[in-house]
Amino acid sequence: MVRTLWTAASGMIAQQTAVDTIANNLANVNTTGYKNETAEFKSLLYQTLQTKTTSKNGENKPIGAQVGLGVRNSSITSHYTQGTLTETGIYTNFAVSGNGFFAVKAEDGKTYYTRNGVFQFTAGTNGLVLATSEGYPVLDTSGNQITIPTTYNSSNVTVNSSGQLYYTNADGTTTALGKTIGMYQFNNPAGLLKQSDSLYAVSDASGAAINESTNTAVTKSKIYQGYLEASNVQVADEMVNLIVAQRAYEMNSKAVQAADDMMQQANNLR
Incomplete structure (x- = not known):
């Protein structure tokens, strides 16, 4: 359960970075020569729960079992497309x-x-x-x-x-x-x-x-x-990206809540 909490928390932190980047784009929509930016992400380490093994009959299990540990920001990339003159x-x-x-x-x-x-x-x-x-x-x-x-x-x-x-x-x-x-x-x-x-x-x-x-x-x-x-920021695109980032943040927060509920149920077992 603790792994679930930290994985969801990493997603919330990553989406906060995305929202920060979008907010900076919107703040500079009227800045001369400004180039819009996007937050890029990559996955964190994986934990191996089960390696490739064989069954009791000697048959090979083709794949193991790995679980990811979340996401983090890899870069904030500027896009140098031409702005309107x-x-x-x-x-x-x-x-x-x-x-x-x-x-x-x-x-x-x-x-x-x-x-x-x-x-x-x-x-x-x-x-x-x-x-x-x-x-x-x-x-x-x-x-x-x-x-x-x-x-x-x-x-x-x-x-x-x-x-x-x-x-x-x-x-x-x-x-x-x-x-x-x-x-x-x-x-x-x-x-x-x-x-x-x-x-x-x-x-x-x-x-x-x-x-x-x-x-x-x-x-x-x-x-x-x-x-x-003019800046090359497209307000409509940024608003769509903002909604996507907000929803992703919300889903990660619900994952935290779900993990908390499961831990509470485990604590209440008699």
């Missing part, structure tokens, strides 16, 4: 179409990656710096900050689908600024380590960042100025 009309908003990530330099000096293209121009030591809403500089294809002169009107900066920056002069002519927003891909983006502020860190599982500007083997991503990529 939403027009904002703001010249410092950028959406990515493809597998690429923006690269930013955080306060700790490390490079992180994001699909959140809510940027702004901020005052830097050498000019106006393209940065995230938290102030982290956005990096170009060479891993350097993207800076324009302070004499420039940042609203006249345009970016084409390849990430190249141009400036529109007063006479209507355009000047190439010689800077390109960096786009980076990963062999296994699901292996990226999730940070706060919609940032991802490189891990051994994700592999090193692949610079799209120097690697000809990858499909180039496109950048759209004045757009943002």
Whole structure:
């Protein structure tokens, strides 16, 4: 009976993790560039109650008897499918179409990656710096900050689908600024380590960042100025998953109750 209690309890803990994951997806339904997650499970150890044996007549029993000890969470997997591109009309908003990530330099000096293209121009030591809403500089294809002169009107900066920056002069002519927003891909983006502020860190599982500007083997991503990529969370799917997780939690709790009732009956035997 004790085995039943612990097995059902492991199921309740696992389903609680599933509900936590679904709740996080729903909480981030309006987060720019967010990628939905799913909880994955695997079975625990099995106990062998009876091995393969023979009957009294010498006939082989083809199978033994094993009982499982429950379930546990194996991973929480992110799904990097393309989100819907939403027009904002703001010249410092950028959406990515493809597998690429923006690269930013955080306060700790490390490079992180994001699909959140809510940027702004901020005052830097050498000019106006393209940065995230938290102030982290956005990096170009060479891993350097993207800076324009302070004499420039940042609203006249345009970016084409390849990430190249141009400036529109007063006479209507355009000047190439010689800077390109960096786009980076990963062999296994699901292996990226999730940070706060919609940032991802490189891990051994994700592999090193692949610079799209120097690697000809990858499909180039496109950048759209004045757009943002919405999260790929489907509310209807998440609500269905939530109901399934709740029902699974309820069934495991009933298994606990059933084990308790059986133990009570055993204790009441005279």
